[in-house]
Amino acid sequence: MLNFIKAILIGLGASIPLGPLGIMCIQKTLSKGRWAGFAVGLGSTVADTFYASIALFSVTFINEFLERNSEWVMLIGGIVIFLIGLQIALKNPIKDLRRPNAGTIPTRHAQEALRGFLMTITNPGALVLMFGLFAFVRLDLTDATTSSVLLVLAGIFVGTAGWWFLLSSGINLFRKRFRLRQMLIINRVSGILIALLGLASIVEGLIQLVFHQSML
Numbered sequence: 001m002l003n004f005i006k007a008i009l010i011g012l013g014a015s016i017p018l019g020p021l022g023i024m025c026i027q028k029t030l031s032k033g034r035w036a037g038f039a040v041g042l043g044s045t046v047a048d049t050f051y052a053s054i055a056l057f058s059v060t061f062i063n064e065f066l067e068r069n070s071e072w073v074m075l076i077g078g079i080v081i082f083l084i085g086l087q088i089a090l091k092n093p094i095k096d097l098r099r100p101n102a103g104t105i106p107t108r109h110a111q112e113a114l115r116g117f118l119m120t121i122t123n124p125g126a127l128v129l130m131f132g133l134f135a136f137v138r139l140d141l142t143d144a145t146t147s148s149v150l151l152v153l154a155g156i157f158v159g160t161a162g163w164w165f166l167l168s169s170g171i172n173l174f175r176k177r178f179r180l181r182q183m184l185i186i187n188r189v190s191g192i193l194i195a196l197l198g199l200a201s202i203v204e205g206l207i208q209l210v211f212h213q214s215m216l
Contacts, residue, residue: 003148004155006137011159013133014048014126015041020081020194021119025164026171027088027190028112034172039109041164043116045157051120051127052156055134056149071208077122078201084115085198089191 021044029037120126139152 003139004151006139007152007155008159008162009137010052010130010133010139011045011048011156011161012163013136014052014129014156015044015160015163020085020197021116022167023190023193024084024088024115024119025167027186029168029171030175030186032108032112033175034168035109036112037168037171038165039112040116041168042161043113043118044120045160045164046113047117047120048126048130048160049153049157051130052153054127055130056152071205073122073205074201075205075209078198078203078205080118080122080198082195082198082202084119085191085194085196087191089188089195091187091191 021040025037025040027037028040
């Protein structure tokens with residue numbers, strides 16, 4: 001039971017830092033409602049749980065792959081984040097509000113969840129953070145059984161999903177105070193911020209790639 005509580009704390013620690021995903025969750029909540037914002041976080045939750053399973057089962061070859069190809073991972077991940085941010089910045093949320101029947105709600109939420117998943121799974125820092133959080137909470141998995149490992153993964157999922165639900169629900173309380181014009185501005189600003197974070201990852205990946213090639 002103690003490991004389950006620690007796993008919830010790991011999930012919270014992995015999701016609370018307000019990066020590009022947090023910005024997108026807030027933006028989607030303000031423009032499309034609580035469940036759209038939560039769907040973004042839920043996609044990230046799946047990716048975080050996947051990385052947690054890698055950390056738990058010590059899949060060393062994936063860790064070695066990330067170390068050997070960190071520049072390419074950062075470059076590709078940065079491109080994904082940059083394109084998602086650009087799409088948000090160029091999209092007009094007012095049109096979405098005026099076209100409420102454009103696609104079924106489950107389909108729209110699945111698309112948001114996919115964006116959240118892609119933004120997290122292409123971020124190698126998520127795996128590094130997961131390893132660090134395991135060490136920080138001193139998760140004891142000596143003589144671990146399959147059921148105890150699954151319990152830890154469930155705790156991480158609950159902690160991560162719980163944070164995104166709280167964030168989207170809290171932001172949703174202020175949603176009606178925003179006018180359409182303000183939503184458009186939020187859309188532009190959040191999209192630009194996400195794109196800039198992606199651009200920073202691209203630049204860092206390129207610098208590492210050039211440095212790596214020069215060392216050969």
